[in-house]
Amino acid sequence: MAVVYITHKARAGWDTIPPVLLCGVAECVAVTRADLNKQPHEVAEMFDGVAKRYDLTNTVLSFGQDRGWRRATRAALGLRPGERVLDVGAGTGISTDELGRSGAFAVGADLSVGMLQAGRRVRPDVPLLAGDALRLPFPDATFDAVTISFALRNVVDTEAALREFGRVTRPGGRLVVCEFSAPTNPAFRTVYLQYLMRSLPAVARGVSSNPEAYVYLAESIRAWPDQAGLAARIAESGPWDRVGWRNLTSGVVALHRAIRR
Ligand SMILES: C[S@@+](CC[C@H](N)C(=O)[O-])C[C@H]1O[C@@H](n2cnc3c(N)ncnc32)[C@H](O)[C@@H]1O
Numbered sequence: 734m735a736v737v738y739i740t741h742k743a744r745a746g747w748d749t750i751p752p753v754l755l756c757g758v759a760e761c762v763a764v765t766r767a768d769l770n771k772q773p774h775e776v777a778e779m780f781d782g783v784a785k786r787y788d789l790t791n792t793v794l795s796f797g798q799d800r801g802w803r804r805a806t807r808a809a810l811g812l813r814p815g816e817r818v819l820d821v822g823a824g825t826g827i828s829t830d831e832l833g834r835s836g837a838f839a840v841g842a843d844l845s846v847g848m849l850q851a852g853r854r855v856r857p858d859v860p861l862l863a864g865d866a867l868r869l870p871f872p873d874a875t876f877d878a879v880t881i882s883f884a885l886r887n888v889v890d891t892e893a894a895l896r897e898f899g900r901v902t903r904p905g906g907r908l909v910v911c912e913f914s915a916p917t918n919p920a921f922r923t924v925y926l927q928y929l930m931r932s933l934p935a936v937a938r939g940v941s942s943n944p945e946a947y948v949y950l951a952e953s954i955r956a957w958p959d960q961a962g963l964a965a966r967i968a969e970s971g972p973w974d975r976v977g978w979r980n981l982t983s984g985v986v987a988l989h990r991a992i993r994r
Contacts, residue, residue, distance in 0.1 A: 771949075773844060773865065776887050780824065781847030782943035788827050788855070790941045794933055802986050803831040806882055806911040809979070809988045812837035816877040819901060821866045821894075822884020825852035826859040828911075832880070833859065842869060843884075866894040874903040882911040886957050892970035899971035902993040908973060914980070914987035915959035921983055929954055960987045967991050 814836030820829040823841025832839035842864030864870045866888045879898045888894045916922040929951045937947035960978045968976045973991035
């Protein structure tokens with residue numbers, strides 16, 4: 734059993750791991766990414782295929798909620814003007830753009846050249862570069878904060894990515910993971926899963942440039958650990974302390990945050 738010390742409740746509205754979940758990730762999480770294993774080049778190709786209409790598709794499928802989730806991510810990072818923040822899995826830079834509104838210097842990195850090219854066309858002023866979450870092209874302790882929105886789920890090795898985020902974050906720096914999670918209300922969760930597995934792929938057929946990709950994306954959301962499961966994974970992977978989370982839209986999305994030791 735791993736030793737995980739989490740007692741900190743930094744602010745109202747942020748939960749922490751209950752003691753019962755202080756165990757190995759394999760014990761905590763019934764369904765893992767192994768069920769959806771894609772090679773990095775396959776992930777990149779899949780996102781190349783959805784790049785053209787990615788921003789629009791996102792907004793349609795989330796009923797416009799994505800904007801609020803991005804604003805909440807920026808707020809959770811507590812960025813100050815002049816700080817440096819890395820947005821991993823930045824895609825078209827839509828999440829990076831939002832971070833830049835804080836006055837911090839925000840740079841995005843992504844594996845998919847198609848997503849980066851689409852981003853450059855609509856956001857020429859947002860710094861975006863090609864980079865793998867597992868081997869980030871930055872020296873140790875470069876950033877005051879590192880964040881990843883709707884992308885950790887798609888990285889082939891979650892634990893290695895969390896360690897790599899720790900490497901490029903300065904001691905005392907912040908991590909915020911914004912990712913789909915588990916709705917807390919059981920009745921709502923049932924309706925949500927129906928939407929995810931049936932309606933979402935159907936809607937994507939009308940909007941996206943590669944609707945098949947949304948079947949995989951929906952499946953990967955369903956297989957992803959819940960709030961406590963991801964918190965345990967963060968605490969056990971890399972130099973992260975004070976792991977906590979906050980639900981958005983009743984747990985459809987969760988923000989997890991942690992502090993670099
Ligand atoms: C759903 S998009 C999220 C884009 C953006 N962050 C947002 O909030 O809309 C997921 C992105 O993660 C990227 N990605 C997946 N695996 C990656 C990796 N190992 N390194 C960097 N980016 C990766 C994909 O190419 C894709 O652009």
